[in-house]
Amino acid sequence: MTARARLRAVAARYGYELSLALLLLVVLAAHLAISETPRDARVFDEAYYVPAARDLITGIATNVEHPPLAKGLIALSILAFGDRGIAWRLPSILFGTVAILLLYLLTRRLADKKTALLAAFLLSFESLWFVHASIAMLDVVAVTLGLAALLLLVRGEWVWTGAVVGLAMLAKETMAVLVVVAAAYAALQCPPGASARRTAREAGAVLFFVGVAAFVVFMAGLQIYDSGYDAFPTAFAHVARMVRHNRAIAAPAFSDAVHPWQWFSGFTPSGYYVTSTATGNDLKRTYVQYMGQPNLVVVLLIWLALPFSMPLVKARDPNAMLHVVLFLVSWAFFAAVAFARITYPYYMLALIPSLCVLVAVFLSRLPRAVILTCCVGVVLWFLAWFPVNLLAYAH
């Protein structure tokens, strides 16, 4: 066999895996390239979480309205690499990149390699995911742990699913919604014609095992933090404080916030990092970087992908069932929350991996030229809204 033929054979056998490896390398390199921009300034809510991580190192309990795991990872990174931009952002970068791999593995298991690679590609170049995986916040760490939990759920490991959901909740409490997602997925998986009683029993069993395991891990993790930092006498008191904090935040007027209704139709993006420089002759130039905006080439396709998925759900396709349930349950959760308190557009990060899978399923049925055109559009949008503007650093 000639070298060329051997190369072709390897490409035919491992083409998807090699493409995924290349994708992961490109994403990781892009994250690392901008990880020090800005080096000493903080982007968006890094203003809360970087000081909270520093306080963790010095033994002070702060920012107790959110659980400590993601902030603890930022603190460990600061201890390992020093108090600088790349150290603050490294946990998000690593988890954000691992999420692409987990989404590939999950979709490969439930669908096929082509859909899996397409979903991984869409998540890689989804602008909001990339921006949040580039900054020191909690969401990407939490959602990535959530994806790991889903991988265990589809293997039927309910208790370990719950344990990882508990860890995800220790990064951000909103991941508790995955317990409901797991139960709804179990209910949908019952064979057609199953009695309501049997469906309720199946869903109830999953709700119990996933819920109890998540509760045990979450409360134990919180108790270790509360005892170690003298934050609260018990984890229950800590949870009560979180609830009080969220109830104290009012819901703004409908027109004053980006409501979950608007997440998938485009909205005015907010700039996470705004700087201005004097360019001479008293002229000031303002640079808005790290925009809180999703990749609309991906996101708008959900209006076609979601109706397209319904016949697949009816046909009991496990991939479509899981992601339609996750997408709808999570969205309904945040839509309900929006009546009680403000919701921010980046909360949609919890739905983004499922959105990418549903769009990938839709695209994978289309002719190759259409898929390629969409992929080019996705990359062009990603580049046009790339978080860092080099002009801002030219002066």
Add this chain to the structure above:
Amino acid sequence: MSPDVQWKRLATLVTIVFVVLVASLAWISWHRAHTPRKVVPMLIPGNPPVRNPR
């Protein structure tokens, strides 16, 4: 997987979490007992401490 297997898994998880929790709390207590605490002077209302005695 059958509920029996899930019960066994749950028992394993609860045991692991219990051991980690107890070990962590024991270590926290030991660490506190062996770390000298900073003495914070108490501020008495109406009798503020003199900041600069000069």
